[in-house]
Amino acid sequence: MSAFTPNEMMTIAASRALKNDDVCFVGIGAPSAACNVARLTHAPDITLIYESGTIGTAPDVLPLSIGDGELCETATTTVSVPEMFRYWLQGGRISIGFLGAAQIDKFGNINTTVIGDYHHPKTRLPGGGGAPEIATSSQQVYITMAQSRRGMVETIAFYTSFGHGEGGDHRQRLGIDTQGPTLLITDLAIWKPDPVTKEFTVVSLHPGVTREQVQDTCGWPVKFADDVAVTPPPTELELRTLRDLKARTDAAHKGQATTA
């Protein structure tokens, strides 16, 4: 087995969580890489949906944006944005909403909107896009992000998208009948919510990672499951698939520049 980076382990661990019969609403960035590695390895029939309206897309390179032409050209069909959000997401046809996060708390609430006060922000981030409804209308939500104390915080500044709120049955109390965040895959570990409290709990450490490393890069006191597994390392096929995909992507996104 050749060496691999924590980022590669994260993407591959995330890809393994997806099944061949999933219908996955794909966020840009790390989720997009994971979803396409899944499609190119163990889940060839997975349906990948991007919010630009492309359904059943199979890009040869990772898109820079959610609306790259490659997504449309390789899709089963492409629908309008209102149809995407109304019929396909709100209509309940998405099994997995796959999101990245700038900031997350231990209950899987995500902030990609603002650091500081909303009306007088210290740092204005892009905002939610499709995430507020992806987080509540998808049957389950997977989240993937690299660990850091800035990113994994005790209290998030803004609820861009709702995870388990304050934990426990908070979703049900708001009338939300979907499962919410059921999986968090970082560059160090795999986390699942506690069945009762809904607090994310480490269930598997990536090869060579210690509990101290996980705690040092997380802003809340980390809970570990009674039996913490070790994530199987990437296989040759997984690693080659991911690296080939990244190489094709880098080549495709460079060297086109004329003036904007």
Next chain:
Amino acid sequence: MAKFLPLAQAVAENLNDGDIAAFEGFTHLIPTAAAHEAIRQNFRDLTLIRMTPDLVYDQMIGMGMAKKVIFSYAGNPGVGLLRRMRDAIENGFPHPIAIEEHSHAAMANAYEAGAAGLPCAIFRGYRGAGLAEVNPNIRHVTCPFTGEVLAAVPALRPDVSFIHAQKANKRGDVLVEGIIGIQKEAVLAAKRAVVTVEEVVDDFDDLHPNLTVLPAWTVTAIAVVPGGSHPSYTQGYYARDNAAYLEWDAIAADRDRFREWMQKNVIEAGVEDFAGRVANLRKAA
């Protein structure tokens, strides 16, 4: 009925200071040439609507044209932040702007409500979301049949919408294909609509009958601008200039560099420059 006009005239006749304007394109078919023409004509006090404000709104905000922005994702897609828009929100530079922020689902529903002639859009959204607490235009209604509480937002009704599209026929009917985004709704929700197209063809007789076509009588003006959506793309004509999006991040990060870039590439440039900008991207489409 659609009039074929030079872009400068189409913009001058349909955009006014203080207008509520939408320059729409969901990553694909962004009407950059029309936005640049609006910048050259130096309109002020605009309320700018767009789901994904993107580079052209970063440019219009940075040039001081906007008093308010209604949006759902203020990022440079796949790259990061919109730095001129951030500067306006965080530091009031070049002047403060008001924002009305929504989710994509809300904006899409609100355009559709505008096109449908409804006063508001109703959908299942914003549950547990922070935006519902900071945006007073996010409200709720109770379904009279089931009792379910649903989100409601006002319909979007721009004074004028600008879109880019693949082609028009000689009558002025407009064809949009590929990622159709919110183009149709933005046109049908607006009082006036200006469309830039790559080309004009004789007729649409040999096309599939279910393609997205805006009849000539729904469009106010059409301007032919090859390359008019660069650095976005036009499916079937040229590819997205991803490198330009990556470069924009550094340009927009610096106030002086931004002004210099705008002077050279927008103020002193013209609508005819767009064709050259996509020349190397055509084979990739």
